[in-house]
Amino acid sequence: MAIQLSVLDQSPILQGSSPQEALQQTIELAKRVDQLGYKRFWMSEHHSAQSLAGSAPELLTGIIAQATERIKVGTGGVLLPHYSTYKVAEIFRTLEGLYPGRIDLGVGRAPGGMPGVNYALNKGKYPDVHSFPKQAADLLSYLEGGSPEGYQVYATPLGPTVPPVWILGSSGSSAGLAGELGANYTFAQFINPDGGPAAIQQYYDHFIPSEHQKEPTASAAVFTVVGETEEEAEYLASSLDVSLLMADQGQIRNHFMSPEEAQQYKFSYFEAERVKYNRNRMIVGDVESVKQQLEQMATDFQIDEIIANVIVYPFEKRLDSYEKLAKAFQLNEK
Template sequence: MTIQLSVLDQSPLLQGNNERDALKQTIELAKHVDQLGYKRFWMSEHHSTKSLAGSAPEILVSSVAANTKQIRVGTGGVLLPHYSPYKVAESFRVLEGLYPERIDLGVGRAPGGMPGVNYALNRGKYPDVHSYPTQVSHLIDYLLGKDPEGYQVKATPLGETTPPVHMLGSSGGSASVAGQLGTGYTFAQFINGDGSPVAIDRYYNSFIPSPMMQEPYASVAIFAVIGDTDKEAEFLASSLDQALLMIEQGQVREFFPSPEEASQQTYNMYEQARINENRKRMIIGDVRSVKQQIEDLAHAFQVNEVMVNVIVSPFERRLESYTKLAKAFNM
């Protein structure tokens, strides 16, 4: 089985960097992996989060696409319950017009931040997540030039090509919806370490061909930490260990700590247990080990594409990590 590698980027603030640095690094990383031959570059949506700068991925898509040549560029993903399907369709029809056949529209239903984010994005109201399948259906219809809500409107600009829709999920809830609507599906293992191939099996089993896709297409996204040795990889992974633990403890995280700082932290037995649990969301080791783990993951989930999210310090190590993976997979 030939595995294609892609990138999921969250515009992380590394220690010693600011928000502007993080956004610039997203562009630099995209240019780097474009040259290496990665298939896609997706950006996530996070709100009111100091350590992640990517609050408007649809804007970053435009900048990344303008600075790259061949890699597909998209969102991982637009949090649709917060927005009008019509407006999202028009935004991505514009992007498709600017960069034809290079744009992916990934959507999700997560809140994208702390509880208050839901109210701030929805003018004081809580979004109706139960209508998410209907929203995705309307979004697809608008992209295809239809008028699903009967308002006598079209999502413009119309064009010869349409960006494909992919649904992202960290549980099996959206897998069946993705299959029934005929979209792509990406399982977020980097969010849910207890994820299993069951969600993607559900997607495959429920897939109905659509104008979006005639065949099912699934992928899986995972954190990866790559060192020159397993020992160095563990050292580098200490940053992500501490950062994820801080999120779970409700601490305000200004940035991702350096491994020099994080590796000196001590944890009680409960904290260590959480760190061990979060390791299910990561692949860690030297490049040979990481390659094997990626292949095992792809085989277990029966997918041909793995999206890799590398958050290590300094930024140059992130670039090196993706270079090592590209060489390991003969890209």
């Protein structure tokens, strides 16, 4: 089974760089992976995060689509409970009108930041995440020209093509919803290392064909670290190890540290166990090892597309990782 590779980019702010540089690196990375033959380039939504610059993926989607030629561009994803479903539909119908056939609309229901983010985005109220299934159904209807909320309004501009909707999640509930709506589904292995194959099987079991989606389509996103050797890969991954640990502990990070800095960190026994657990969210090794691990993951998950999320220091090593993967999987480089 041939595996398709895609990219999830969170605009990480690396040690010694600025948020502005992180955003420029996102554009540079998108241009390069477009040339290398990757299928998709998705951007995440994070709020009040000092180590991630990507807070407005819907805005970046238009900028990246303009800067690239053939790669599909989209969100991984829009956190729907924070927003007007109608407005989201209009944004993505506009993007689809500008770049027909190249736009993906990935949506999720996670809060996307610290607790205060929920209130800041919702006029001092906590968003009703339980309404997410209805919001997702309404979104699909608006995109397809319907008026699901009964207001007799339509998401414009209307056009002959509709951006595909991907339900993003890390549990079986989101997988079942994606299937029932006849949407696509992506499992966030880089967030939750447990239950991916079962969630995707639940998606397949619940899939009902829809107007624009006749067959189930699933993928999974995973942190990926590629080195020249196994030793270098471990070295590069050490900064992600410490960053994920700090996030688990609720520590504020204003950058992703260099491996040199990460190597100085002394783990307690319980921290070392947590790092070991977090490695299940990552695929680490030299290029041949990573290729084999990704192929095994695709088999275990019953998917043919994996979305690689590479956060390593420095930026040049990030580019190099995607170049190595493209060569190993014989992507169609221009």
